[in-house]
Amino acid sequence: MKIDGTHYRTIWRGEGEASVVVIDQTQLPFRFATRTLNRWQDAEEAIRTMVVRGAPCIGATAAHGMCLALAEDASDEMLETAAKGLKAARPTAINLMWAVDEMLAAVRNRPRGERLEAAWARAAEICDADVEICRRIGAHGLKLIEQAAARKKAGERVNILTHCNAGWLACVDWGTALAPIYMAHDKGLDVHVWVDETRPRNQGAALTAFELGGHGVPHTIVADNAGGHLMQAGLVDLCIVGTDRTAANGDVANKIGTYLKALAAHDNDVPFYVALPYTTIDWTLPKGVGAIPIEDRSGEEVTHLTGRTADGRIETVQVSAPGSAAGNPAFDVTPARLVTALVTERGVCPASAEGLLDLYPERRG
Numbered sequence: 001m002k003i004d005g006t007h008y009r010t011i012w013r014g015e016g017e018a019s020v021v022v023i024d025q026t027q028l029p030f031r032f033a034t035r036t037l038n039r040w041q042d043a044e045e046a047i048r049t050m051v052v053r054g055a056p057c058i059g060a061t062a063a064h065g066m067c068l069a070l071a072e073d074a075s076d077e078m079l080e081t082a083a084k085g086l087k088a089a090r091p092t093a094i095n096l097m098w099a100v101d102e103m104l105a106a107v108r109n110r111p112r113g114e115r116l117e118a119a120w121a122r123a124a125e126i127c128d129a130d131v132e133i134c135r136r137i138g139a140h141g142l143k144l145i146e147q148a149a150a151r152k153k154a155g156e157r158v159n160i161l162t163h164c165n166a167g168w169l170a171c172v173d174w175g176t177a178l179a180p181i182y183m184a185h186d187k188g189l190d191v192h193v194w195v196d197e198t199r200p201r202n203q204g205a206a207l208t209a210f211e212l213g214g215h216g217v218p219h220t221i222v223a224d225n226a227g228g229h230l231m232q233a234g235l236v237d238l239c240i241v242g243t244d245r246t247a248a249n250g251d252v253a254n255k256i257g258t259y260l261k262a263l264a265a266h267d268n269d270v271p272f273y274v275a276l277p278y279t280t281i282d283w284t285l286p287k288g289v290g291a292i293p294i295e296d297r298s299g300e301e302v303t304h305l306t307g308r309t310a311d312g313r314i315e316t317v318q319v320s321a322p323g324s325a326a327g328n329p330a331f332d333v334t335p336a337r338l339v340t341a342l343v344t345e346r347g348v349c350p351a352s353a354e355g356l357l358d359l360y361p362e363r364r365g
């Protein structure tokens, strides 16, 4: 997508033989900065510290991390070390493990001298495929927004609530949950987005709002706890969110707070959609609740906030009572029964094992 008129992906090859450049998402929305990754450990750190985040973006970064490892040392030992280290960076987004395994499959049976070129090629394929997959998710999701628009009175806008950031910053381009919104806006539909701020890392207030503002999509940032009230007041026509790992039965792991939004949507008969690429489906998990690993992050992300002072400085301040403990589970799992439908690159399906297998018949045992 574009930032100040210039098109960007979230990741691209740097100068020279072995460097990768990523947008440093910890600096947004106040500063556009990039970070150059030269070693696989740089990619691991960027994922772990959320310089890059969002399941597909994490996968793309890990894929390039494997390239950086091979540029240093194309041995089997390096392959295994880098794969293990990258996979351990964050536990919930399955795209991370998927991408590393894809890279291993692309190079491990090749002679050492051929591995690096094959790795760069596979990493580029993963990125290019993600762009096209997200574009297709957008096209399928657009139909849902058009259906919602058809139910509105003339002149009424479609109000959509989203949680966290599942836009182009979470992917390589386009995004998952936000792709249909961009397409609806570009098609001239009158859409407005309620943007959950998404405590504690504020991916909504900082990243989704940055994205939507940059694209000219009307939006309003709201406190995470406002969503239920907005739905109860009839101010939300549909919810659409991303996911970091979806189990084979349609249970979805997503940013903490998603489950609560799904409960409110269910209670108010608001359609609740989850947008995802096939790379986010974990076919090995028959169910997600109680099974998808939930990342526990530092309590300091809850007790402290980073923002811009009135005179433009970026500062971190404590917002909690000193000495109090803080818990920070970074994801929750929404049971499939609360999900109206899954929006994938192959189409829209019920959040169920059968629904997914109808779209991905090659996965039938």
Ligand SMILES: CSC[C@H]1O[C@H](OP(=O)(O)O)[C@H](O)[C@@H]1O
Pocket (backbone or CB within 6 Å): 053, 054, 055, 056, 163, 164, 165, 166, 167, 170, 171, 175, 176, 177, 203, 241, 242, 243, 244, 254, 255, 256, 330
């Ligand atoms: C399209 S995946 C986006 C997904 O990733 C976010 O988590 P994080 O920012 O911690 O990487 C969030 O769960 C989004 O829905």
